[in-house]
Amino acid sequence: MRPLSQPGKNRQRSRYVLLVITLLTLTIITLDARGVPFVSSARNDSRDVLVPARSASRWVTTPFRNAWNGITGYEKLRQENEQLRQQLGAETANSMKEKNAQEELAKLKEQLNISFLGGTQSQVARVTAGAASNFDDYRVEIDKGSELGLAVGNPVVTKGGLVGRIARVTKKRSVVQLITDPDFSVGVTVGPDQNQGVGHGTGSTRTFIVDRGIDLTDAVSTKDSVFAGGIENSIMPPDLFIPIGTVDKITPDEAARVQVLQVNYTVEFGRLDVVQVIKWVPTS
Amino acid sequence: MNAESTLALRWSLLLVMAYLLQVGFLQDFRPLGVHPEIMLLMAICGGIVGGSSRGAIVGFFAGMLSDLLLSGTLGVSALCFALVGFAAGVLEDSVIRSSRVISIAIATVGSAVGVLMYASLSQLLGAHSLSDPQLWLIITIVSVTNGILCLAALPLCRWAEGFGLNSRAY
Numbered sequence: 001m002r003p004l005s006q007p008g009k010n011r012q013r014s015r016y017v018l019l020v021i022t023l024l025t026l027t028i029i030t031l032d033a034r035g036v037p038f039v040s041s042a043r044n045d046s047r048d049v050l051v052p053a054r055s056a057s058r059w060v061t062t063p064f065r066n067a068w069n070g071i072t073g074y075e076k077l078r079q080e081n082e083q084l085r086q087q088l089g090a091e092t093a094n095s096m097k098e099k100n101a102q103e104e105l106a107k108l109k110e111q112l113n114i115s116f117l118g119g120t121q122s123q124v125a126r127v128t129a130g131a132a133s134n135f136d137d138y139r140v141e142i143d144k145g146s147e148l149g150l151a152v153g154n155p156v157v158t159k160g161g162l163v164g165r166i167a168r169v170t171k172k173r174s175v176v177q178l179i180t181d182p183d184f185s186v187g188v189t190v191g192p193d194q195n196q197g198v199g200h201g202t203g204s205t206r207t208f209i210v211d212r213g214i215d216l217t218d219a220v221s222t223k224d225s226v227f228a229g230g231i232e233n234s235i236m237p238p239d240l241f242i243p244i245g246t247v248d249k250i251t252p253d254e255a256a257r258v259q260v261l262q263v264n265y266t267v268e269f270g271r272l273d274v275v276q277v278i279k280w281v282p283t284s
Numbered sequence: 285m286n287a288e289s290t291l292a293l294r295w296s297l298l299l300v301m302a303y304l305l306q307v308g309f310l311q312d313f314r315p316l317g318v319h320p321e322i323m324l325l326m327a328i329c330g331g332i333v334g335g336s337s338r339g340a341i342v343g344f345f346a347g348m349l350s351d352l353l354l355s356g357t358l359g360v361s362a363l364c365f366a367l368v369g370f371a372a373g374v375l376e377d378s379v380i381r382s383s384r385v386i387s388i389a390i391a392t393v394g395s396a397v398g399v400l401m402y403a404s405l406s407q408l409l410g411a412h413s414l415s416d417p418q419l420w421l422i423i424t425i426v427s428v429t430n431g432i433l434c435l436a437a438l439p440l441c442r443w444a445e446g447f448g449l450n451s452r453a454y
Contacts (some may be wrong), residue, residue, distance in 0.1 A: 014337040014370070021344045021366045028359035033409060039358060046352050053300075057308030065312045072314075132311060132353040134318050134422045135403065135413035139355040168355065175355050182412065203412070 044170040048145075051172050116157075116242055121279040123148055125156075127272045128173070136203065138164075138181035140272060145172045153281040155228075155236055160267035161243035162186075162228045163275055165235065174277075179244065180205050180269060187231040188244060190214060190261065191224035196231055199244070199261070205269040208244055210261040211253070218259065222247050226263045237280045287446070294444040295330070295342060302326050302437075303349045318422050320429035321395065322437070323350045327365040328394040329434060329441040331372030332387050338445070339369025357409045361402060368398040387438060392431035399423045 031039045058065075070077070125142040132141075144150055146169050156163045156176045164184065167177035177184055180201040188199045188210055197213030214220060224247045229236040236242060249262035306322045313319055323346040330346075331339020346369075347362030354361065372394045379386055399422060407414035416422070 010335070010337075014335065014340070014373070017337040018340045018366070018370050021340050022363065025344065025347075025359045025363035025366065029357055029363065029409070032358040043352065043358055050352060053304060054307045057304040061309040064309055068313055132307075133356070133413075134321070134399070134418075134426065135406065135411065135416050136418075137355050137411065183410075 044168070048170045048172050116240060120237065120240060122157075122276045123150060123279060124274060125150075125174070125277055126274055138178045138184070138201070138203070139167065140164075140176050140178065142174050142176055142275060142277070143172070144277065145170050145174050147171045149279055150174050150277055151279075151281050153235065155242065155278045155280065156275050157242055157278060158267055158272070158275050161245065161265070162236075163267055163269075163272065166277065176275075178269065179208065179265075179267075186228050186236060186244075187234040189227045189230040189241065190218075190247065191220050193219050194230065195220060197258075197261075199226070199263065206264060207248075208263040208265060210263060211256075212258065214259045214261060216252055216254075216257055216259060220247060220250060220259060220261065222250065226261070233283065235282045237278065240278070291444070291446060294446070296345075298440055298444045299323075299326060299342070299346055299349065302346070306350075307353065315429070316421060316425055318418070318425035320433060321350075321399070321426050322430075322433065323347065323361070324365055324368065324395055324398045324426070325391060325430045325433055325437050326441070327369035328372040328391050328398070328430070329437045331369040331374075331394075332376045332390055333438065333441040333447070334373070334445045335377065336370045336373030339371075339373040340366045341369075343367070343369030356406055356411055360405050360409065364398055364401040364405060367401065368394050371397070384435075388431050388434055391434035392427045395430040396423050396427040399426050 028039065032043070123144055125144040128141050128143045142156070150166060150169055152166055152169055154166045156165060162179050164176045164178040164181070166174045168175040178201070179186070180203065182201050182203050185198055185200040188197055189195070190197060190210065195214055195218045197210045199208055199210035199212075202209055208226070210226065226244045226247060227241040228234075228244050229240045229242050230238060232238050243266050245263040245265040245267075247261050248264045251260045251262070252258075253260050302322050302325075310320050310322055326346045327339060327343030330342030334342070343365035344362050347365035348359070350361040350365070351358045372390050375390050375394075376382065376387070403413040403416070403419060413419070
C-alpha cells in the first residue's frame, strides 16, 4: 500500500512528469492540427496495427453484444418482425396473384444495382464501426483502405444516394465523413431546371440545407430532387448526379436574395451497412 | 526483470485489455445511447492507486490509445486523461484515510471533469462537442457507469501497481 502523502521530492517529480506530458501532448496536438505528414502516417500505421486485435476482440464479444442488443432492442425487434411478417404476407399474395415471378426478380435486381453510378469505377465496402466517440463526430469507419485504391476525397454512396466522402484512409480501413456533418458543404443541382447551389449538413440525419446559390427567381418546388455533382470543380464527380434527397420546404431569404431549401435525405443513415466508394478524387 | 520493467509490463497489459474491452464490447454497450469511457477510468484508477505521476502517465497512454479510435485531433484525449489522472492522484493523496466510497466519488467526479475537458478542448479545435445537445447526458452516463465500473477496475489497477488483487489500498 502506497504512503498516504508523498514526500516533497516525490511531489516535485510528479509536477515534473505532468509538465513533460503536457508539453508532449500539446506538441502532438499542434503537429496533428497542422497536418504534419509524419504524425498522420504514424497514426494511420498504428490504426492498421490494431485492426486485427480490434476485429478479434469484436468477434470474441459478439455473443455479449448480441445479448445486450437483444435486451435493449427487444421491443423494436418484435415490432420490426411483425411489420416484416405483414409485408411478406402482402408480397406473397401479390406474387401469387400476378404469377409473374420472373418480372419480380428482374425488379429486385434492378433495385440492387446503383443506377446513377454508370460505368464509374467503385469499390464495395462494409461499415465496420459507427461513431467511436460519445460526441457525434459524423464519421463511420469502413473495412477497405488504400491497398484497394481508396483515397481521401472519394465519394461514398449507397443505392439511396450520397453518404459522404472519405476523410482519412489507412491501408486497410477508411473513415468516412458523413454528409450530415455541419462542416460538410457540397455543390448541388436542384430540380428539372438544374439550378445550382451549395448545401451543407445540419447534424441531423433527416435534414440537409441548401442555403446558397438558389436565387429568389429560380423555379424550385417541393418534391424536387436534389443531386450532388454535375458541377465543375466540385468535390463530387461532374459527370455523375448523385441523389441527396428531395426538397421538403422552401423558405425565401429576402436579405440574402436566395431561397433556403430544406431537403429530406434519401439515405437512411441509421441503417448504413454496405456502401460503395467511387474511385474519383477532386482535382483540388 | 527489474521492478520498473514489471510495473510497465503490467500496466501495458492492463491498458491493452481495457482498450480491447472498449472497442470490442463497451462501444456497443450504450445505455441511453452513451457508452462508458473505460480508458478514462483507467487514468483515474491509476491516479487513485499509484499517485499523481502514475495517473498522469497512465492517462497519457490510455488517451493516446483512445485518440487512435477517434477522428478528432491526436493528443486531445491524452492531454485530458493525463490531467484527470494527475488530479485523481492529488485528490486521493489529500484524504487522510482512503475508503471505497471516496474512490468511487473520485472516479465519478473525475469522469465528469474528463468528459467536459475533452468536449471543451475539442470545441477549441473545431469540433462541435461542447455544443452537443447530449453533452449533459454524456457526462452523466459516463460518470455513473465509470463510478460503478471502478469497483472492478481498482483491484486490477492495484495488481498492475504491484499491491496484489486483495490489497486494501483503495
